[in-house]
Amino acid sequence: xxxxxxLAVQIxxxxxxxxxxxxxxxxxxxxxxxxxxITAGGDxxxxxxxxxxxxxCLIVDGVVGRFGQMRDGRRQITAFYVAGHMANLQSVVFPSxxxxxxxxxxVTIIRMPHKALKAAAxxxxxxxxxxxxxxxxxxxxxxxxxxNLGRKSAVARMAHLLAELGLRMEEAGLGTSHRYRxxxxxxxxxxxxxxxxxxxxxxxxQLREAKVVTVSKRVIEICDWNALISIGEFDRDYLHxxxxxxxxxxxxxxxxxxxxxxxxQM
Amino acid sequence: xxxxxxLAVQIxxxxxxxxxxxxxxxxxxxxxxxxxxITAGGDxxxxxxxxxxxxxCLIVDGVVGRFGQMRDGRRQITAFYVAGHMANLQSVVFPSxxxxxxxxxxVTIIRMPHKALKAAAxxxxxxxxxxxxxxxxxxxxxxxxxxNLGRKSAVARMAHLLAELGLRMEEAGLGTSHRYRxxxxxxxxxxxxxxxxxxxxxxxxQLREAKVVTVSKRVIEICDWNALISIGEFDRDYLHxxxxxxxxxxxxxxxxxxxxxxxxQM
DNA sequence: CGGAATGTTGATCGCGATCAACCGAGGTGG
DNA sequence: CCACCTCGGTTGATCGCGATCAACATTCCG
Numbered sequence: 001x002x003x004x005x006x007l008a009v010q011i012x013x014x015x016x017x018x019x020x021x022x023x024x025x026x027x028x029x030x031x032x033x034x035x036x037x038i039t040a041g042g043d044x045x046x047x048x049x050x051x052x053x054x055x056x057c058l059i060v061d062g063v064v065g066r067f068g069q070m071r072d073g074r075r076q077i078t079a080f081y082v083a084g085h086m087a088n089l090q091s092v093v094f095p096s097x098x099x100x101x102x103x104x105x106x107v108t109i110i111r112m113p114h115k116a117l118k119a120a121a122x123x124x125x126x127x128x129x130x131x132x133x134x135x136x137x138x139x140x141x142x143x144x145x146x147x148n149l150g151r152k153s154a155v156a157r158m159a160h161l162l163a164e165l166g167l168r169m170e171e172a173g174l175g176t177s178h179r180y181r182x183x184x185x186x187x188x189x190x191x192x193x194x195x196x197x198x199x200x201x202x203x204x205x206q207l208r209e210a211k212v213v214t215v216s217k218r219v220i221e222i223c224d225w226n227a228l229i230s231i232g233e234f235d236r237d238y239l240h241x242x243x244x245x246x247x248x249x250x251x252x253x254x255x256x257x258x259x260x261x262x263x264x265q266m
Numbered sequence: 267x268x269x270x271x272x273l274a275v276q277i278x279x280x281x282x283x284x285x286x287x288x289x290x291x292x293x294x295x296x297x298x299x300x301x302x303x304i305t306a307g308g309d310x311x312x313x314x315x316x317x318x319x320x321x322x323c324l325i326v327d328g329v330v331g332r333f334g335q336m337r338d339g340r341r342q343i344t345a346f347y348v349a350g351h352m353a354n355l356q357s358v359v360f361p362s363x364x365x366x367x368x369x370x371x372x373v374t375i376i377r378m379p380h381k382a383l384k385a386a387a388x389x390x391x392x393x394x395x396x397x398x399x400x401x402x403x404x405x406x407x408x409x410x411x412x413x414n415l416g417r418k419s420a421v422a423r424m425a426h427l428l429a430e431l432g433l434r435m436e437e438a439g440l441g442t443s444h445r446y447r448x449x450x451x452x453x454x455x456x457x458x459x460x461x462x463x464x465x466x467x468x469x470x471x472q473l474r475e476a477k478v479v480t481v482s483k484r485v486i487e488i489c490d491w492n493a494l495i496s497i498g499e500f501d502r503d504y505l506h507x508x509x510x511x512x513x514x515x516x517x518x519x520x521x522x523x524x525x526x527x528x529x530x531q532m
Numbered sequence: 533c534g535g536a537a538t539g540t541t542g543a544t545c546g547c548g549a550t551c552a553a554c555c556g557a558g559g560t561g562g
Numbered sequence: 563c564c565a566c567c568t569c570g571g572t573t574g575a576t577c578g579c580g581a582t583c584a585a586c587a588t589t590c591c592g
Contacts, residue, residue: 068413071499076416078409090402093395094511097406098504125388129359132398136356139401140363142408143344147334149415150342150460154580185538194416199580201540217589233337238364245360420548451570465548467572 005037005110008060011084011172019137019245020130029120029127035110046101046109047088053095055111057087062107063183065192067100077192078142080104080165083172090135092117105183129245137240144238149194152233157193158203159232162213162220167239178222271303271376274326277350277438285403285511286396295386295393301376312367312375313354319361321377323353328373329449331458333366343458344408346370346431349438356401358383371449395511403506410504415460418499423459424469425498428479428486433505444488 013030016022022030035058040046047053049069057064064087066079078099081087091097092114121128141164148157166177174180186200193200207213212227213220222228229235237243279296282288288296301324306312313319315335323330330353332345344365347353357363358380387394407430414423432443440446452466459466473479478493479486488494495501503509 066409068409068417070413070417074417076413078412090405093399094402094406094506094509096509097402099406099409121394122391125394128387128391128394128398132394132401133359135398135401135405136360136363139356139405139408140360140365142405142412143332143334143365146344146408146411146415147336147342149412151334151336151340187538196581197539198541198582202580205540240360243360243362453570462549463571464550464573468548471572 004060004108005035006031007173008058008083008110009033012058012086015084015171016127016130016134018242019133019240020126022126022130026124026126029124033112033120034116035112037108037110039108040103040106042103042105042107044103046103046107047099049098049100050096051100053088053091054115055113056089056091056117057081057101058110058112059083059085059087060108060110062109063104064107064109065102065104065188067102067191069100075191076194077188078145079138080168080192082168083174085172086112086134089117089131090138092121092131104188133245140238140240154193154195154199154203155206156232157195158189158200158207159212159228160234161189161193161232162222163225163229163232163234163236164239166220166222167236167241171241178225179219181219183218270326270374271301272297273439274324274349274376275299278324278352281350281437282393282396282400284508285399285506286392288392288396292390292392295390299378299386300382301378303374303376305374306369306372308369308371310369312369312373313365315364315366316362317366319354319357320381321379322355322357322383323347323367324376324378325349325351325353326374326376328375329370330373330375331368331370331454333368333457335366341457342460343454344411345404346434346458348434349440351438352378352400355383355397356404358387358397370454399511406504406506420459420461420465420469421472422498423461424455424466424473425478425494426500427455427459427498428488429491429495429498429500429502430505432486432488433502433507437507444491445485447485449484 009031013022013027016030017027036055037060046057046064049067059081061083064081064085065077066081066087068076068078070076087101087109088097088099095114117131121131148160152160163177165182166180169175169180169182170177185197186204187197189195190197190200195203204213204215208215210227212224212231213222215221275297279288279293282296283293302321303326312323312330315333325347327349330347330351331343332347332353334342334344336342353367353375354363354365357365361380383397387397414426418426429443431448432446435441435446435448436443452463452470455461456463456466461469470479470481474481476493478490478497479488481487
């Protein structure tokens with residue numbers, strides 16, 4: 001497999017390994033997973049709503065969005081995926097997941113057969129754990145998105161998104177959290193933030209005038225990170241970057257519960 | 267374990283078994299999982315933000331909410347759990363998940379140690395599959411919630427929620443999808459819908475005047491189900507009730523992709 | 533060079549927030 | 563038993579954020 005693909009696999013492996021203790025044998029299994037490399041132009045469907053798939057998509061380059069769609073054609077992006085992310089790992093256990101995927105910029109992806117991923121998970125329990133855990137992190141991000149959409153103003157949502165994307169781009173080796181190139185239009189951002197593209201534009205203006213963020217030619221530059229995370233009420237914990245899931249001390253809280261009006265019986 | 271607990275475990279088992287092929291041995295393992303029964307009053311924290319837990323919560327009775335919280339104290343409910351749901355199954359692989367859980371009505375739950383669930387998953391791959399799949403369904407619901415919050419009007423959101431809760435209550439054996447008792451206040455509903463309780467009230471009025479739904483003393487009665495799902499753009503597929511995940515024909519779509527501008531290479 | 537996609541700005545509108553008052557049911561204590 | 567209080571629900575008046583409509587600028591690309 002060519003260099004860029006190896007890199008994407010390595011980032012994916014790093015993500016898995018940062019949370020789950022993997023042996024060198026297990027890492028080799030991931031590295032030698034079979035896959036078919038595919039390129040697609042922007043705004044091209046990768047998985048259509050209702051499709052049943054037999055492969056998961058590892059992003060090598062570009063941005064992929066997970067969509068929900070309304071009758072009238074309006075869309076809501078529910079997740080962004082960049083290099084090193086497995087966009088629909090959950091499809092391994094759920095081929096008919098309603099989610100649809102679309103390339104938001106020209107993308108390169110590797111389609112990895114469920115069969116191979118399942119076999120890997122079956123043979124190595126640590127990998128099964130890692131995959132499950134990866135899906136759990138995805139769910140955490142979705143839950144945070146719900147909080148943003150339900151309770152935050154337009155600027156706060158934007159600030160939160162820019163901070164999140166910064167950390168993810170950095171993780172993917174595509175810049176730093178303070179400065180990265182984002183191959184998305186304002187329409188795309190609006191679809192993610194639940195806003196119109198017009199308002200996205202006005203929010204950018206606000207952030208620019210507050211000297212928090214500057215944007216030019218798709219390059220996001222965050223001038224005042226502290227202001228950004230304050231505006232967006234951003235707390236990076238939910239991304240679980242480098243949250244180790246082994247050798248954790250188990251925090252028992254029975255005493256607390258007992259003292260807070262919860263009664264127990266066997 | 268007393269009858270009500272057995273019932274909840276059975277509903278949980280049905281949920282697992284409806285999607286994953288389980289042998290009788292595996293079912294017995296689930297049925298004999300250890301657990302500590304707990305009751306708690308309404309508006310009582312079960313898992314506080316930042317807590318690290320060593321058990322998952324199976325709901326026996328009442329309604330539990332998963333929360334996100336803002337600095338100023340405003341909250342967003344990201345998920346509802348009723349009888350037969352494992353509220354934080356993902357905590358088995360992710361003890362420090364940022365999610366917090368709260369009893370929204372007086373509840374009874376069973377706390378099942380991660381240790382036992384992990385052991386079951388390790389010994390029976392079908393159970394590992396089933397657990398992972400359960401989390402994937404949860405994520406589907408979260409994604410749908412994002413679409414609702416991002417793109418739908420207040421009435422549409424409410425209609426969608428009432429339809430979803432109807433199906434879930436029916437699944438839990440707590441009424442029918444058209445008529446069920448919902449132990450939530452309008453404040454709770456507002457926290458879930460991203461609305462104020464005042465507006466929740468007005469939305470109920472709208473739905474009542476349109477002769478779609480009537481509410482009295484916490485009992486929801488849906489007079490016109492078709493109108494409800496039309497208003498809410500509700501499509502039950504995303505709940506994956508009875509979506510079998512075995513013996514599925516694999517739908518290959520290479521031809522489609524090739525004809526839609528996606529190029530492949532090995 | 534010409535046309536389409538994307539970004540920018542202004543004017544106006546409407547949904548849902550906010551503030552405020554009041555009602556009714558339960559629960560509690562005198 | 564009733565006075566009082568609290569919590570949840572109901573309704574009205576007003577406000578403001580972000581949608582919508584419209585026009586134009588700019589960039590990208592064939």
